[in-house]
Amino acid sequence: MAISTPAYSADTHASAEDLETAALMYLKSRVAQLTGDSRGTALHATPASEQVKETLRADSAAIDVRREKLRSANGGHSRGEVTVSDMQISTSGKTATVKLTENTTLFYARTTPGSPEAEQYQLRHTLTYTLEGSQWVLSHDAPDIRVGDLAPDTYPSTAGTVPSKAVPSSKKLSSTSRPRTTSQGTVPDKSSPTYRAPGNSTLAYDYGAMTRYALQYWSNYNPNYRTYGGEGGDCTNFLSQIVKAGGWAGTGSWPGENRTLPDQWYYGHEGNWTTTYTWAAAENWYWFASPFNSGRTEPLDYIWEMGVSDVLQIDFDRNDNISHSMFVTGRDGSGQNADELYMTYHSTNTLNKRLSSIIAATPDAWFYAHRT
Structure with a gap:
């Protein structure tokens, strides 16, 4: 992990270790909120400014909703692991900026033999902290989630809201339902030498x-x-x-x-x-x-x-x-x-x-x- 080492003055009690610990605990609290792990620090209890506390309370409620949706869909997650990398810390007076990459693994509660046991995601953050007394409190979190990105479940989706009168699609839609079928067909075996790509009777891709x-x-x-x-x-x-x-x-x-x-x-x-x-x-x-x-x-x-x-x-x-x-x-x-x-x-x-x-x-x- 690469951490910059700015000069810290004794009167601000600033240290890279304190900021790294605060950032990691904050990210772990979001994951714990999603997995339902009560052993970690609750997200709404994260040391933060009053404005951020209000945001975290709303985030906690949204993550709770997402957790229950995932449990209904596929069992959700049993636990999570979080590490950080590429960390850079800079300070100016009583303000600190922490840039890092979050690396999170979310283990599935129900698994199938031979299938992935977890999903993983990587997310870049810019966290801002303010020194209040002797404690660094979170004053802003700017995850690198942009329009068109699919946000991780620890950050309830930032995708656009469906308009009340959505335009008709000019393309062929695929249904998300699970059809009842009497067909005994199977998904094509693309490793078979007889399989050919769509629209081409001779070309076989790897x-x-x-x-x-x-x-x-x-x-x-x-x-x-x-x-x-x-x-x-x-x-x-x-x-x-x-x-x-x-x-x-x-x-x-x-x-x-x-x-x-x-x-x-x-x-x-x-x-x-x-x-x-x-x-x-x-x-x-x-x-x-x-x-x-x-x-x-x-x-x-x-x-x-x-x-x-x-x-x-x-x-x-x-x-x-x-x-x-x-x-x-x-x-x-x-x-x-x-x-x-x-x-x-x-x-x-x-x-x-x-x-x-x-x-x-x-x-x-x-x-x-x-x-x-």
Whole structure:
């Protein structure tokens, strides 16, 4: 852990250790609130300014609601573990700023043999503390959660509110229900040499390479690619890297092709202006991958028909502009409809989050499932 070491004066009682301890205990309290662990410090009891105390009381209530929704959906979490890294501390008088990365593991209360036992997430924070007497109290928490990101359950969703008159979708929606079916079909075995990608009778992609890439780079970003921040985050940039690792070939190149066209898909190392919209924007990726253009994916009627290495996209506020992209890295059940699916994505960096948890958190969203 890299911690900066500013000069501290004796009269402020400031120390890096005190601030690190305060920050870690605060993050642990949010996790304890979600898992229902009564051994930790309650979130609303965090030493904080009066304004932040009011916010924490509201957060406590919201996390309680989320905890019960997750327990109803899949059993929720039994416990959590939190560490921090990349910590930087700076002080000015009686104010301290703590920048750090939260690394949290949330263990599932109910598990299936051979399936992930926990989800993990990584979240960057900027915490501000004020010295009151001899104690540092939290005066602001700015987690790096942006428009279009899927916030962890310790921070109840920041996705947009569904408008009262949502626009009709111009795309093929995938149902979140679990259909009753008499079919004895199974999810396709993409490791079989006879399996062929949608829309192509000859090409076989390396789906194992896709999954390995997602597991390798979900938190440790590949330095060969830029990171996309701001609204929408890095989720679709990461998804494009994943499918490219499995054999998706670029279509077109800069400067010869118009990078705004939906039938072009390529990454330009020279900068954002040399990369197609379809590479890093969720809505544009949908139109390139779907049968409307390349046909590299097949839309599915139900999200539970997905298998490992398939793709799910979400429109949080149902404005017909996709907000977020995710990749399937785990599946429970061998039938046509999964018992559970595990999603991995960037923004925020998340590994093996249960799809049932995502639905519980965003029940009014529109979902678009792709067979790759």
